[in-house]
Amino acid sequence: MSSGPEKVIRDEVRAMSAYFVPPAAGMVKLDAMENPYGLPEPLRREIAQALANAELNRYPDPAAPALVARLRSAMAVPRDCALLLGNGSDEIIHIMIEACARPGAVIMAPSPTFVMYSVYAKLCGVRYVPVPLSADFTLDADRFAAAMAEHRPAIVFIAYPNPPAGNLFPDADVERLIAAAPGLVVVDEAYQPFARRSFMDRLARFPNVVLLRTLLKLGLAGIRLGYLAGPPQWIREFDKARSPYNVNVLTQIVAEKALEHREVLDAQAGAICAERARLAERLRALPGVVPYASDANFVLARMPRALDVFEELKRQGVLVRCFPEHPLVKDCLRLTVGTPAENDRLLEALRTVLAEFV
Ligand SMILES: *Cc1c(COP(=O)(O)O)cnc(C)c1O
Numbered sequence: 001m002s003s004g005p006e007k008v009i010r011d012e013v014r015a016m017s018a019y020f021v022p023p024a025a026g027m028v029k030l031d032a033m034e035n036p037y038g039l040p041e042p043l044r045r046e047i048a049q050a051l052a053n054a055e056l057n058r059y060p061d062p063a064a065p066a067l068v069a070r071l072r073s074a075m076a077v078p079r080d081c082a083l084l085l086g087n088g089s090d091e092i093i094h095i096m097i098e099a100c101a102r103p104g105a106v107i108m109a110p111s112p113t114f115v116m117y118s119v120y121a122k123l124c125g126v127r128y129v130p131v132p133l134s135a136d137f138t139l140d141a142d143r144f145a146a147a148m149a150e151h152r153p154a155i156v157f158i159a160y161p162n163p164p165a166g167n168l169f170p171d172a173d174v175e176r177l178i179a180a181a182p183g184l185v186v187v188d189e190a191y192q193p194f195a196r197r198s199f200m201d202r203l204a205r206f207p208n209v210v211l212l213r214t215l216l217k218l219g220l221a222g223i224r225l226g227y228l229a230g231p232p233q234w235i236r237e238f239d240k241a242r243s244p245y246n247v248n249v250l251t252q253i254v255a256e257k258a259l260e261h262r263e264v265l266d267a268q269a270g271a272i273c274a275e276r277a278r279l280a281e282r283l284r285a286l287p288g289v290v291p292y293a294s295d296a297n298f299v300l301a302r303m304p305r306a307l308d309v310f311e312e313l314k315r316q317g318v319l320v321r322c323f324p325e326h327p328l329v330k331d332c333l334r335l336t337v338g339t340p341a342e343n344d345r346l347l348e349a350l351r352t353v354l355a356e357f358v
Contacts, residue, residue: 089226
């Protein structure tokens with residue numbers, strides 16, 4: 001007699017729930033930090049042409065030399081840093097944790113932050129230690145340093161900017177934590193296209209820092225491409241934990257073409273930043289709404305009866321993100337910055353909903 005999954009699948013995995021993606025057909029979709037703009041027609045045609053010539057019968061080149069060269073120049077990766085590509089930065093997070101998952105290893109990050117650090121820690125069977133942020137989402141560097149001294153984390157994840165508020169922790173604090181960290185520090189710059197600062201130009205100064213980026217938020221969520229830049233001695237080890245053909249032919253071609261026209265993506269990021277400022281200002285004018293300053297492509301806003309507002313917005317065809325599980329953000333909604341028209345829809349819906357509730 002063979003056993004069912006309850007005897008075979010690990011308890012931690014059976015206790016997990018699958019990542020939930022809410023249905024969004026026909027809705028104003030402001031829940032997932034996507035870029036609302038598509039690519040312009042001439043660039044689409046150029047990409048289609050390149051894809052038509054793709055050698056789909058061959059494995060992708062695992063070193064992806066053309067794409068790596070393009071990324072290096074487009075993103076100003078320091079010459080003495082190595083690069084690793086991933087199927088989204090999620091895969092790279094998984095690879096790093098897997099490679100460090102010694103018995104007793106600890107993964108540490110501020111809380112709240114990007115949820116996948118804890119998901120992959122659980123999946124890899126290592127302990128995840130969240131260190132609470134202050135109530136206004138700022139980093140308590142003393143508390144974090146003390147937690148590092150106590151738990152000796154193999155990897156510390158610092159999202160820079162950090163979701164769900166989208167704030168950049170002060171550089172002096174981050175650099176202090178880097179200096180005190182007993183292991184690796186991953187600076188996750190998923191929102192770099194919308195942020196005022198980056199660690200890229202200082203990366204070579206820190207032997208224990210790697211920098212994680214993704215093309216998702218820049219406008220290419222569909223192709224799943226993440227990259228990790230850092231000292232070659234770290235990248236070499238993570239490369240061994242990567243599946244050899246993890247970045248497929250189509251992704252390589254599209255990313256290369258899109259980066260060749262980096263100015264298109266940069267202009268879209270600029271438009272998103274301008275809308276972010278307008279959205280925040282309009283939110284501040286709504287009764288009881290407090291938006292947090294953001295360096296990302298979303299605005300977190302505290303408001304009365306946030307969970308009810310979330311449901312009512314959804315009923316009106318506007319999908320945003322709520323956080324019923326986290327005490328620090330359960331009274332907040334996270335609003336991805338959309339096109340001006342989408343943001344107007346959102347603001348109008350919010351205005352009517354709040355008028356009923358407040
Ligand atoms: C969105 C996000 C990611 C995930 O990026 P993918 O490339 O889609 O896997 C990673 N880190 C942070 C902080 C994010 O917000």
